[in-house]
Amino acid sequence: MEVIIAKPDELARLAACAYEQLLRRRPDAVLGLATGSSPLAVYDELVRRHTDEGLSFAQARAFNLDEYVGLPAEHPQRYLNVIRHDFTDRVDFAPGAVQGPDGLADDLAAACTSYEDAIAAAGGVDLQIMGIGTDGHIAFNEPGSSLASSTRIKTLTEQTRADNARFFGGDVDKVPQHCLTQGLATVMRARHIVLVATGRSKADAIHQLVEGPVSAMWPGTILQHHPHVSVLVDTAAASRLQLADYFRSTYAAKPAWQGL
Template sequence: MEIVILPNSQEIGRLGGGVFADLVTAKPDAVLGLATGSSPLAIYDNLVARHQAGEVSFAQARAFTLDEYVGLPADHPERYRSVIEKDFTGRVDFAPDSVQGPNGLAEDLRAAGAEYDAAIAAAGGVDLQILGIGTDGHIGFNEPGSSLASRTRIKTLTHQTRLDNARFFDNDLDAVPVHCLTQGLGTIMEARHILLVATGQGKAEAVHHLVEGAVSAMWPGTILQHHPHVTVLLDEAAASRLQLAAYYRQTYASKPAWQGL
């Protein structure tokens, strides 16, 4: 796990955008894993700017989103298929039907989860997965207590997660769905490279456990300690609880240029 501490979201966007752009340039048909929420926005904005400048194209790429609310109508603005299109995929040149998400309106949600995992596998697996992390340490919607080997499935959202997401529903907690369909921790761990972004003081405790804590289902993101290629991009506030922050800065400043991210 590589920890990179940066001064602000703009620098996170520049560095993270470069990771995506380099991959798609080297492998135009790359399979990308996309997350919604505020954490990836700077990276998506950077990629849109690169695309508009003619530096990168997603015309041959495919993408899979992390999760979806259960039961939100197809035309609801907070449905994650709509959100990712607004924030990123609709602003660049992904081909029609090249972006896929879990079906939160499926009659058989158990089957929908298995079908989603099968679709990712059939595409060759995810080359690069972007993640945020919740204040309680969840990644995707794998809430505390989730199996570390879990697959795409229905999950009940915690009260804290619904509170955190109420800002997207006019601060109306009752409007936030109770259930979601999410990639499992086992599914996420199959991505070849994981790029996790966290910003703000509110994420500092979760980041501390993610990087320096014990691997535990109580802090689901800690499973990433077992992944061979994880890059964690943090601002100063999110890194404020890290005991080894000085060492992480030293390591990044002195790493060989050929290593990249």
């Protein structure tokens, strides 16, 4: 796990570089995408590179981490619509290249299985970007999630629904109670994971993720078992890290040729 503490624009540049290096090497790479506010600066930087420097996503495929259950197809907070708005419609993905779990399926369990199958058939995710919830959830794997879980239906915690109410006009009752989410084992199969967190509200979750014991109580801690994770945090999100000075000196000494 590499932890980098830097300003938000530097974090976005680092993550965008990882995507760019992958796509220049493998234009048909499989990208893991996430909603939420944390990756937005990364998406903006990727759009800039697409517009100004010709970075192309035309042969790439992408899989979202999660989806609310039951939001109408055209609802602006349906995560497939969110990712189109925030990122994929702003670049040149081919039609149908971006998928998410089907939160409108009649048979939700079957939709979860077929989503796992689709990721596997694509060859697995090469590079997964993600944020982290204030309660330590990744994707929508809430505290108590099985560390070996696959894509499935989950019930959101009141904390997560309250955190996400800002996307629903501040009305927590409009936030769905259920979601479909890649499981922790699904996430762990991505070959490289870049987790971005900014702000004081993420400090506890980041401390647990990096320095806590691996526990279903803080689902993100499973990433300690992954061989290639980049944790990109600003000073506020890093404020509870006991090893912050070490991470700062490591980054200051990072070889120029070494990407994430």
